[in-house]
Amino acid sequence: MTVTIGIKGHCAHCDITFELKPWQLNAIAIEEPFDCPYCQRVLQLSCPRQLRQFKALDHWALVHPSMAVLTCVVLIVALVAEWVGLISVIGQLNVSLVVLLVHFLALRYARYRQRITLDLQAVLPVLPVEQLTRVASARLGEQ
Numbered sequence: 001m002t003v004t005i006g007i008k009g010h011c012a013h014c015d016i017t018f019e020l021k022p023w024q025l026n027a028i029a030i031e032e033p034f035d036c037p038y039c040q041r042v043l044q045l046s047c048p049r050q051l052r053q054f055k056a057l058d059h060w061a062l063v064h065p066s067m068a069v070l071t072c073v074v075l076i077v078a079l080v081a082e083w084v085g086l087i088s089v090i091g092q093l094n095v096s097l098v099v100l101l102v103h104f105l106a107l108r109y110a111r112y113r114q115r116i117t118l119d120l121q122a123v124l125p126v127l128p129v130e131q132l133t134r135v136a137s138a139r140l141g142e143q
């Protein structure tokens with residue numbers, strides 16, 4: 001995961017919205033439950049629509065580096081075109097301004113798409129009870 005900014009989680013149990021840390025984002029990505037930092041309940045992203053939205057974030061993370069490359073290429077091409085006399089200085093300036101504008105609009109849109117709040121549902125801890133009974137029966141067997 002390269003996206004870590006702007007993604008928030010909302011705990012359905014204690015009703016607190018918090019910024020998700022990289023390890024929590026990783027846990028969500030591999031659909032592994034993790035503890036709420038406030039109420040210590042085990043949380044999981046169970047909404048399939050939000051899970052799809054979350055997985056699509058990887059594509060939005062690629063917008064930044066690919067736009068940087070594209071903008072640089074267009075700026076260099078425009079500069080070379082002006083040097084060899086294909087376009088005028090004004091033409092070169094216009095092309096540069098337009099590509100810079102497109103660059104910033106694309107980054108703004110990508111950032112807007114990355115700003116989501118995930119509704120995290122508390123999952124019932126089934127396993128610990130099973131483990132407790134196993135530990136209890138093992139202890140009883142020892143005595």
Ligand SMILES: [Zn+2]
Nearest residue numbers: 011014036039
């Ligand atoms: Zn909580």
